[in-house]
Amino acid sequence: MSVGAGADTVWLVADVGGTNARFALVGGPDGAPERVESLPTRDHAGLAEAAAAYLDRYAPDVRPAAACLAVAGPVTGGTYHLTNAGWPKGTAEGVREHLGVPHLEILNDFEALALALPRLGPDDLVPIGPAADRADPAADPAAGPAPLAVLGPGTGLGVAGLVPTPAGWVPLPGEGGQVDVPAATDRELAVARLLRAEHGTARAESLLSGTGLARIHRYLAILDGVKVEPLDPARICAHDGDPLCAEAVAMFCALLGSLAGNVALTLGARGGVHLGGGILPRIADELRRSDFRARFEAKPPVEDYLRPVPTSLIVHPGPALVGAAERLARTPAATETLEHV
Numbered sequence: 001m002s003v004g005a006g007a008d009t010v011w012l013v014a015d016v017g018g019t020n021a022r023f024a025l026v027g028g029p030d031g032a033p034e035r036v037e038s039l040p041t042r043d044h045a046g047l048a049e050a051a052a053a054y055l056d057r058y059a060p061d062v063r064p065a066a067a068c069l070a071v072a073g074p075v076t077g078g079t080y081h082l083t084n085a086g087w088p089k090g091t092a093e094g095v096r097e098h099l100g101v102p103h104l105e106i107l108n109d110f111e112a113l114a115l116a117l118p119r120l121g122p123d124d125l126v127p128i129g130p131a132a133d134r135a136d137p138a139a140d141p142a143a144g145p146a147p148l149a150v151l152g153p154g155t156g157l158g159v160a161g162l163v164p165t166p167a168g169w170v171p172l173p174g175e176g177g178q179v180d181v182p183a184a185t186d187r188e189l190a191v192a193r194l195l196r197a198e199h200g201t202a203r204a205e206s207l208l209s210g211t212g213l214a215r216i217h218r219y220l221a222i223l224d225g226v227k228v229e230p231l232d233p234a235r236i237c238a239h240d241g242d243p244l245c246a247e248a249v250a251m252f253c254a255l256l257g258s259l260a261g262n263v264a265l266t267l268g269a270r271g272g273v274h275l276g277g278g279i280l281p282r283i284a285d286e287l288r289r290s291d292f293r294a295r296f297e298a299k300p301p302v303e304d305y306l307r308p309v310p311t312s313l314i315v316h317p318g319p320a321l322v323g324a325a326e327r328l329a330r331t332p333a334a335t336e337t338l339e340h341v
Contacts, residue, residue, distance in 0.1 A: 009027075009028065009065055010025045010026060010027050010028070010031070010062060010064060010065065011025065011026045011027075011028070011031075011064060011065060011066050011067060011068065011325060011328050011334065012024075012025060012026075012051065012054075012055070012062075012064040012066075012067035012068075012069075012099075012101065013025075013026055013033060013067070013068050013069070013070075013321045013324035013325050013328070014051065014054075014067075014068075014069040014070060014071075014321070014324065015070050015109055015112065015318065015320035015321055015324070016041065016047060016050070016069060016070065016071045016072065016082065016109070017041065017072040017082075017084070017085075017109065017154055017155050017156075017278075018041060018072055018082060018083070018084030018085045018154075018155030018156060019040070019041055019154075019155045019210075019278075020038045020039065020040060020041060021038065021039045021040075021041050021044070021047075021050045021054075022036060022037070022038045022039075022318065022320075022321065023036070023037055023038075023039070023050075023051065023054040023055075023058070024036040024037075024318065024321045025059060025062060025064070026321075026325040026328075029325075029328075029329035029335065031325065032322075033318050033321040033322065033325065035058055035059055036317075036318060036321070037054060037057075037058045039053060039054060041082075041085050041087070042085075042086070045087070046087045046088060046090060047069060047071065047080070047082075047087060047090055047095055047106075048090070048094065048095040048098035048099060049098075051067070051069065051095065051098075051099055052098065052099060055099070063100075064099070064101050065101075065102060065103070065334075066101060066102060066103040066104065066105075066328055066331075066333075066334040067096075067099065067101045067103070067104040067105070067328075068104070068105045068106075068107065068112075068324040068325070068327045068328045068334075069095070069104070069105070069106050069107075069324070070106075070107055070108065070109040070111070070112035070113075070320045070321075070323065070324050071106060071107075071108065071109055072084060072085075072108075072109045072154070072155065072156055072158065073085075073108070073156075074108065074175055075106055075107055075108050075111075075173070078091050078092050078093065078106075079091050080092070080106045083156055084155045084156045092104055092105060092106045103331070103333045103334050105327060105328070105331065105334075107173070107324070107327060108158070108160065108173040109158060109320050110150060110151070110152075110158035110159060110160035110173060110276070111160050111171045111172075111173035111323070112319075112320040112321075112323030112324045112326075112327065113150045113152075113158070113160060113274075113276050113314075113319055113320050113323055114148070114149075114150050114160040114161060114162040114171040114172070114173075114323065115162070115169070115171050115322075115323035115324075115326045115327055116316075116319040116320065116322040116323035116326060117148050117150060117162055117274060118162075118169060119322050119323075119326060120274075120314065120316055120319065120322075123315075124314060124315060124316035124319070125274065125312040125313065125314060125315065126284065126312060126313040126315055127310065127311070127312050128275065128287060128288055128292060128293060128311045128312055128313055129288075129292070129293030129296070129310075129311050130293070144164060145164040145271055146164070146268075146269070146270040146271035146272075147161060147162065147163045147164065147267050147268050147269045147270065147271055148161065148162040148269055148271045148272050148273075148274065149161045149162070149260075149263045149264060149267050149269035149272075149273045149274070150162070150273070150274045150275070150276055150314075151176065151177075151256075151259065151260060151263055151273070151274075151275065151276070151277075152275050152276035152277025152279075152280060152314075153205075153208045153209045153210070153212065153213075153252075153256065153277045153278075153279045153280065154209065154210065154277040154278040154279060155209060155210055155211075155278075156177055156205055156209050157176075157177030157204055157205035157208045157209050157212075157277075158176075158177060158276070158277065159174060159175075159176025159177055159263055160172060160173050160174060160176075161174075161263075161267040161269060163267075168330075172267070176204075176263060177203070177204055177205035177208070177209075178203050178204070178205060179203070179204050179259075179262075180202055180203065180204065181195065181202045181203065181204050181206070181207055181255065182204065182255060182258035182259050182262060183202075183255070184254075184258055184295065184298075185254075187220075187223070187251070188251060188254070188255065190219075190223055191207070191216060191219045191220065191223070191251070192207075194219045194222060194223075195207065195215065195219065204255075204259055207252070207255060208252065208255055208256055208259065209279075210232075210233040210278075210279060211233075212252070213233045213236055213237075213248060213249070213252050213279065214230065214231060214232060214233055214236060216248045216251055216252055217231055217236050217244060217245060217248040218230065220244055220247055220248055220251075221244060224244070226244070228244060231245070233279060234282070236248055236249065237249065237279070237282045237283050238282075249283055249286050249290075250286070250290055250291070252283075253283070253286060253287050253290035253291065253292045254290060254291040254292065254295050255295075256275075256292060257290070257291060257292035257293060257294065257295030257296040258295045258296070258298075260273050260275070260292070260296050260311060261295065261296040261297065261298070261299050261306055262299075264296070264306060264309050265299060265302065265305070265306070269309065270305075270308070270309050271309075272309060272310040272311070272312065273296075273309060273310070273311045273312075274311075274312050274313075274314050275287075275311070275312065275313045275314060276314045276319060276320075280313055281313070281315060284313060284315075287313065292311075293311060296309075296311060
């Protein structure tokens, strides 16, 4: 089903982060995201206002039958909070009433990413590290599918899992970005100490995010006793041979590998660990050449447990939008709205 003029049998989906809010329309359970547009988060007072602005500007001919909005922050008891945005806390019911949508759900953005994983094909994933073609009991077809995990740095750091059950895949949202920094080398420990001295704690998100990459760069300069101008993440990623920027990116990838290994062990994600977020596609080559995979496996005495687990970078342009649509496709209240419009 495609989205056309006058459509009132479509769904509104969104992937809302601390920097950008991406919206799209989906023509029912089998549809792909269409009319994808990104709005700056800071330009709107809240989630409802951003969604209304998208509909007014890019889809004035559409009255959504249902909506699923994925947000970068915790969603509990119907209340959501964007951790890295200046928006106030809100409720799904409040947004639904503002938009006048019959059915509306809000979920964590990495929960949406997790839901999208079974829908991603080979062209949507770039392997990081050796191909996972070795025998793995968890990948035995007779044993059924194994759990999956997804994590990734952007404005913040998201983590989620996806677990197979007799009733289908069940997502496991959480706030894994708030765990401690997985520092392993002396240099990383020194960076973590500077982080703790400055902020009173050493959270993984404080280094494994856009601002975190800039923070690593600044801390490395302090450790080396050199003065550098503050650089934004994009300039650090495009370091053009600058040794301090190159080291910052290398440390970023190594820390991410350690965290990914921790996530795989915690969730038993032997089906694969996938990497999302807005930063990694910019440094895909550096990620492949980095210590990411070595650090992922460096968990003695369980290296053999992790060695067959595939790791890959998601290159699909809108996986959380796909996951939000998948959530609605699983929800009778959403599919029923298509039957009554």
